[in-house]
Amino acid sequence: MAYQGDPETGTRTENHIWHVDKVKALVANQDEAVTFFCGGSRNFSKFIDLFDGVFVLEVDLDTLNRRLDERPENEWGGKNTERELIARLHQTKEDIPKNGIIIDATLPIEHVVDEIVRQSEENKRQRQI
Template sequence: MPLVWVTGNSGTGKSTVCGMLRARGYVAFDADDDGFSRWVDRDTGEVVPDPPYPVPEGWLDRHGWAIVRERVEALAVESRSRVAFLCGSVENEADVGDLFDLVVCLVIDDDTLRHRLATRTTNTFGRHPEELAASLMWNPRLREIYERCGATIVDASEPPAEVVERVIGAAHDLAGSGR
């Protein structure tokens, strides 16, 4: 069965999708909250356990949110008996891309992104001007990047239940194709 990477920009609804998948009985993990990702210093490779808040100017230029390959490898092995979802966004995604059978990218427009980052209650990323600027810079690029890679693109400005249906549908389409 497929291992599905559900990705997208901050504020596109990855955590919401993850929670709804879990509520429907699917194996689903949040790469942020379930220990798959961490902040690292790009120059030294050191893990940064508690980044400053708000991040000072230039902090995001030196540090990155990275996934731990060994955690994803273990999930890939454990999830072969049924569809499993890992939801998140990391800068070293290429380091684990070979472990996924399907990539689903959630996309939203800039106005929706601004609104969601300003009003979400699950975490504070995106409220600081430097974080918001980084998210807005990447927003139009992500769709382009993932389309070129053959990912399934899902408009996450739709109601969450519809977004989840599209994500599940893409996974079941892949599972049904025998891949």
């Protein structure tokens, strides 16, 4: 679903974006009760309104850099140019959805998943009221 492209035109560039039509098709598919989309996309503004909720997994810069250090160079974020962009976006928060629910992703993965599930269930209950 993800590829490197311009957020407006889709033309190939260094930006990490999602295929909007694929996102729309997955959102429209009602075969599953719940669908989670994981990851970031520089063109999220083209489809974020389709989602019932958005979680922002937040980490400090040291944790981010440590995790990026573990990536091979052929994964996104493994190259220095990509890491410079990631560091800038982390600092400016320019590509973070404004109404996202913040989740502390420095915690162990089990706690992160439990919090996402808890918040999802709470969000669902609020929508039913």
